[in-house]
Amino acid sequence: MEKRVIFFLLDHIHLLDLAGAVTVFYESGCCGQPYELRYVSPYEAPGSSAGLGFARVEPLEAITVQRNDIVIVAGIDLSKWDHTQDQQWMPWLQRAAAAGATVCSVCTAAFVLAAAGLLNGRECTTHWAYTKALVERFPQTRVLENKLFVQSDNIYTSAGITTGIDLALYLVEIDHGPAFAYTVARDMVVYIRRDGDAAQHSIHLQYRQHINHQVHQVQDHIAHHLHTKLAIAELAELVYMSPRNLTRLFKATTGITIGDYIRNLREEKAAQLLKAGHKMAWVAKACGIGSNRQMTQLARKAGLAG
DSSP, X not given: OOEEEEEEOXXXXXXXXXXXXXXXXXXXXXXXXXXXXXXXXXXXXXBBTTSOBOOSOEEGGGOOOOTTOEXXXXXXXXXXXXXXXXXXXXXXXXXXXXXXXXXXXOTTHHHHHHHTTTTTTOEEOOOGGGHHHHHHHOTTSEEOSSOSEEEETTEEEEOSTTHHHHHHHHHHHHHHOHHHHHHXXXXXXXXXXXXXXXXXXXXXXXXXXXXXXHHHHHHHHHHHOTTSOOOHHHHHHHTTOOHHHHHHHHHHHHSSOHHHHHHHXXXXXXXXXXXXXXXXXXXXHHHTOOOHHHHHHHHHXXXXXX
């Protein structure tokens, strides 16, 4: 029997907050592990913050949430939140949480969970631009900054926009293991899942704040081939440049050398895999790290070695 993922739609939701998580579970089915996707709303025709409306959305009373269900609340435009309608949906979310279902928020949907009382006394997070407002509006919450997502029992809160993808991949990993989650991530052409303890400003994202498609292509190749020997000459061939020109362009565009970028990415991925419980030898091979000393240092940094 397929596990249910129930997407809860208020009005004025942000499209990517919804679509990112939806795509993860949809692609999981394409990769061999399907989920039953359902869409519910207290409104007959909820709309998005971008003006696009939704059809074929079920009413809340059509679904009784069970313990094994996943409920995902997409972020909304807080400035257009109609609080006069809150009592139409709060009890449904409260019953879902009380049933033991996995209840998740993406981005500003943390405010929705907080309004329903689901974050009282809990650690949580939201988009970096709204963490201060969340704790000011709901002082019972324990808001953590610079986190991709935070788990507190069966309640998960994720940070801004695309971190809904990270959280969804994490939930897929819980159900089907890390290897399958990596398969889904690769199918979506996204970087390896960042765990909830990773900073919102990851190495991969930190150095992609540019629009140079050649450097993006090199960065994508590096991210997916960390287990191999990466030579600047071969990277330069990918984008039809000389090694010298690529070296200059990469540094000018990202502010970091190719060598430092590769090393930082390898260390970041290794730390993630070590925290996931993988053996040190396997992690070293998967990340292209040949130094036992470096692996030991990474393990100690991750708090996994004495």
